[in-house]
Amino acid sequence: MKSTGLIESWKDTPGDWGPLYPFVGHEMEMLLACAAVCLAFVIWKFRDEQRRYRSEVDGLRSARQAKEEN
């Protein structure tokens, strides 16, 4: 039977068990995947903030201009 982890039976000696999580040995790949998500979030956040404030300022300025003209 193929398995994603190192444990073959819960009846073995518990004191001998090391890591219980799946894909032992692929920690670096898993870390890089997490880091990529975080990096993408940071890039999105700074871009979104820049875009949002620019559009808000434009909106507020044109609303003020329209008010002054009326």
Next chain:
Amino acid sequence: MDTELGALTVVFTEFYYWVTVVFMFLIHVGFCLYEVGVSREKNKINTLMKNAMLIPVITVAFFFFGWWLYFSMQNGPGITGGLKSAPWSTPTSELMGTHFGGMPTQSTVSASDAATWARLNGVFWAAFLLFSWTAGSILSGAVIERIRSGAFWLLAVLVGSVTWVIGGAWGWSDSGWLVQKLGYHDAYASGVIHALAGGSALAILFHLGPRVGRFRADGTPRVMPAHNTWMIAIGMFMIFSGFWGFYAACNVPLLNVGGEHGTFFSATTIYFTPTTLSAITVNFLMSLAAGFIVGYWVSHGDAFWTFQGGLGGVITASAGNDLYHPCQSFMIAAVGVWCAYRLHFWVERKFKIDDAVGAVAIHGYCGTIGVVLAGFLLWGYPSSPVEGYAPITPWGQAVGAVIMFFGLGFVPCFIVAWVLKRAGILRIPHEVEVAGLDHVILRQETVDMAELKNAELSV
């Protein structure tokens, strides 16, 4: 884990820290409530999200490098040795995952590391992480209503996952170089968290500038009324509740302090110096009481400064609350809150620093004063059970306080905030600040409410 007593000791320690983490979560809930309460109606949603999102941002940064920094930086590096090896603390370590303590699969992890850290790594990590959130949250309140969230989170990561962690490694660990060389003593983190975060907040405020309308033309400050006093009060009570967990988390619950003279189990501080939960509980309450009294007294019954005084009192006495008599805790807290209150208004008038929640005063000044005063009261006490460490002295504490407030607090944030300011991404645009950070949401809500009313009437 193969004897009942041994297993009980390990599982008790694991459970002990787990409980402190749950308690400390209240600190963050309290900070959120408090900060949103202090903000004005037009900024409350943004204020909430800015602080709430600090949780995931600092968490991942602390997982990626913060935990490793704490262990690896204890020698400076370059002062008492090089970078320390700590294979259990890296984000790729097998000991960061579910582990039973048996033979490790990674060559960098020893069998002894696996046996020691398998059940404690995660709860220690979480306890330190909650301290990191607190450090970030201290900044958060000071800068509300005008900082960009992206810039704030970057600064929060700097303080929460880098600078305070280095401060902790140097002065709040059993073998930090500040402890070894200067006898630095800061049992409940007056300096390594509060002074450091307060100094950081001051540096950011310097570049950020005051909120629009905060100061009159003659330089006197205007009061910017909080939108919800009850949220502030409940938030502060929650912070106090969480602070209990923080105090417990700063202790090691069960350790043999007997040394050469046999076995004697006790709670200890992070320095492995003995204390008792009983004593620190009394000292916590006496310093809280003094802070409340002096806060009420100097502010003539102002609710905001009374609550803040309570917090400041605990923060001032925290450096030595493992050893003080309750009356000493009381007096130290009283002095700290009185000085911080006066300093807050002096700095505000003199430098036009708009600290929306008094964070620099309550955390920065109280923490710094507390570290320095501990040097006088605990003068000559051994800083560690390890032979050869310097004893506690006023000058060791003074140097430590300067390193925390200025070296690790003010300077790094001053530089990063300056860079963010130059890049034009530190402060929100003037128009948005005047309209309010939530103006788009609030306008849409008004439109939706009107449409909803019409829709209901037309049925």
